[in-house]
Amino acid sequence: MPASLDDKLVIAISSRALFDMSDSHRVYVEQGVEAYCRYQVEHEEDVLAPGVAFGLVRKLLGLNQQQDATRVEVILLSRNSADTGLRVFNSIEHYGLAITRAAFTSGSSPWRYVAPFGAQLFLSADPDDVVQALSHGHAAATILPSAARVADEGAADVGADQVRIAFDGDAVLFEDAAERVYRSEGLSGFAASERAQAKRPLEGGPFKPFLAALHNLQSQYPADGCPIRTALVTARGAPAHERVIRTLRSWNIRIDEAMFLGGLTKAEFLAAFGADIFFDDQQGHCDLARHHVATGHVPHGVANERPLADA
Numbered sequence: 412m413p414a415s416l417d418d419k420l421v422i423a424i425s426s427r428a429l430f431d432m433s434d435s436h437r438v439y440v441e442q443g444v445e446a447y448c449r450y451q452v453e454h455e456e457d458v459l460a461p462g463v464a465f466g467l468v469r470k471l472l473g474l475n476q477q478q479d480a481t482r483v484e485v486i487l488l489s490r491n492s493a494d495t496g497l498r499v500f501n502s503i504e505h506y507g508l509a510i511t512r513a514a515f516t517s518g519s520s521p522w523r524y525v526a527p528f529g530a531q532l533f534l535s536a537d538p539d540d541v542v543q544a545l546s547h548g549h550a551a552a553t554i555l556p557s558a559a560r561v562a563d564e565g566a567a568d569v570g571a572d573q574v575r576i577a578f579d580g581d582a583v584l585f586e587d588a589a590e591r592v593y594r595s596e597g598l599s600g601f602a603a604s605e606r607a608q609a610k611r612p613l614e615g616g617p618f619k620p621f622l623a624a625l626h627n628l629q630s631q632y633p634a635d636g637c638p639i640r641t642a643l644v645t646a647r648g649a650p651a652h653e654r655v656i657r658t659l660r661s662w663n664i665r666i667d668e669a670m671f672l673g674g675l676t677k678a679e680f681l682a683a684f685g686a687d688i689f690f691d692d693q694q695g696h697c698d699l700a701r702h703h704v705a706t707g708h709v710p711h712g713v714a715n716e717r718p719l720a721d722a
Contacts, residue, residue, distance in 0.1 A: 416529045419484045420628050422471060423525050426489040426499045427536035428554040429468060430459035444518065451495035459502040463554045463705045464534050467687045470574045472509050474628075474638055482628060486528045487513035488521035490537070525549045531624040534707060545711050550621040552690050552707025555697055573640050575687050576625065577704075579677075580645040580655055582692035582712030584622055586614040589651070591713050605651040612661040613654060617711050618690060619662070626664045640667045642684050646696075648673025678703045 426432060435454070439447035471483045487503075487510055489496055496515045503510050514524040522544040525533045533544045533551040544551035581590040593601035622641065629639050643666050647655060652671045659666055670680050677696055681689050682703040690707045691697050692715060697708045 416484050419482055420471075420624050421484045421486060421528060421530040421532075422468070423486045423488045423528060423530035423533045424464060424468060425521070425535040425537065425540070425554075426487065426491060426496070428462055428464045428534045429487070430462045430465065430499065430502055432459060432462070448492070448495050451491070451498050455498040455501060457498070458505045459498065461506075462536075463557050464688065465506075467574070467576075467705060468510075469506070469508065470687060474574065475509065477638060482631065484512070485510050486524075486530060488524055488528075488533070488535075489513065489515050490518055490521060491515050492517040522547070522549070522551070525551075531621045538708075538710060541708075542710055545617055545709070548617070550618045552709050555701045555706050555708055557701040557705055571685075573638050573685075575640045575642070575685050577642040577644050577681055577684055577686040577689040578618060578622065579689075579691040579693070579696065579709075580643055580647060581616070582714060583616050583618050583690050583709050584643065585616045585619075585655070585658065587616070587692075587712030587714075589613065589654075594713060602650060605647075605654050609650070609653040610657060611654070612658040615662070617709065619664075622666075623662070623664055629665060642666070642668040642670065642686070644670045644677050644680055644684070644689065645672065646674050646677070647671050 427436065435447060435450055438450045468485055472485060474483050475481050487499065489499060491499060493515045496513070512528070514521055520540050520543055522533060522540045525544055526549070531550060533541070533549055534554050535541050535551065536554050538553045541551045541553045578584050581587055589601065589605060592604045596604070625639060625641060629637050632638065643655070645655065648671050668684065672680065676699060678699045681700055686704040688705045688707055689700050690709050691700065692709045692712050694708060697706050700706045
């Protein structure tokens with residue numbers, strides 16, 4: 412019987428999100444593909460340093476060791492060729508990461524393998540790949556450069572024994588209809604609209620299926636001993652909170668912590684939560700958050716629409 416990943420949480424990740432490949436990427440940008448290939452082969456025994464999403468991946472794979480069962484699968488999707496990708500796999504082996512499945516595409520976009528692998532999330536350092544994945548209905552985020560939580564995870568910190576994932580609401584977990592009202596009618600119009608529709612659940616955004624997959628994994632643990640903790644960190648405040656709460660209730664999806672900040676900056680709250688990663692659609696929020704926690708920009712919704720050029 413063929414192997415299946417249907418019952419697992421599956422995360423697809425690019426080489427540059429998992430490891431710090433800034434030196435080799437610089438060679439590619441400045442000298443081209445052939446120089447990059449030579450560089451990777453010449454340095455294939457040199458272990459790559461951890462990248463921004465390395466800590467998240469190690470924690471997720473650690474869940475399998477805790478339970479003596481494979482509940483999480485991490486797939487490598489890389490623009491490298493199999494030849495230049497050897498350095499990546501050597502580094503995976505060095506760190507003891509249980510990653511055995513990969514697709515190397517020799518320069519073409521790897522997003523098209525998200526669906527065949529059944530991945531509920533795609534993390535990449537390439538914004539174009541992320542946009543393509545999102546446009547085809549997959550949860551995806553661009554991992555932003557950050558010095559936060561890239562180092563060895565041995566130091567004790569908040570949530571050191573848990574995987575902690577934080578989400579923005581509108582245009583990430585939820586549709587962006589409310590955000591469109593805010594942009595067209597201002598805060599007062601937004602508040603009035605949300606009050607009027609408080610009992611009408613929001614439609615799901617691109618990350619609803621990923622949150623549902625996390626919820627399913629959480630349900631396999633006792634509530635008082637779950638190694639996964641989620642948080643909603645939103646600029647919404649009262650009275651716009653009610654619709655969000657009722658939406659999650661209608662989805663029958665668990666969220667462990669909810670922060671309704673009423674426009675306050677999110678970064679310090681994310682640090683206090685101890686997020687291993689935070690997902691937001693607005694670049695400004697991401698730019699502030701990435702100095703505190705690993706951050707993924709979700710280029711979806713009205714905040715990421717390009718204005719039409721003047722006629």
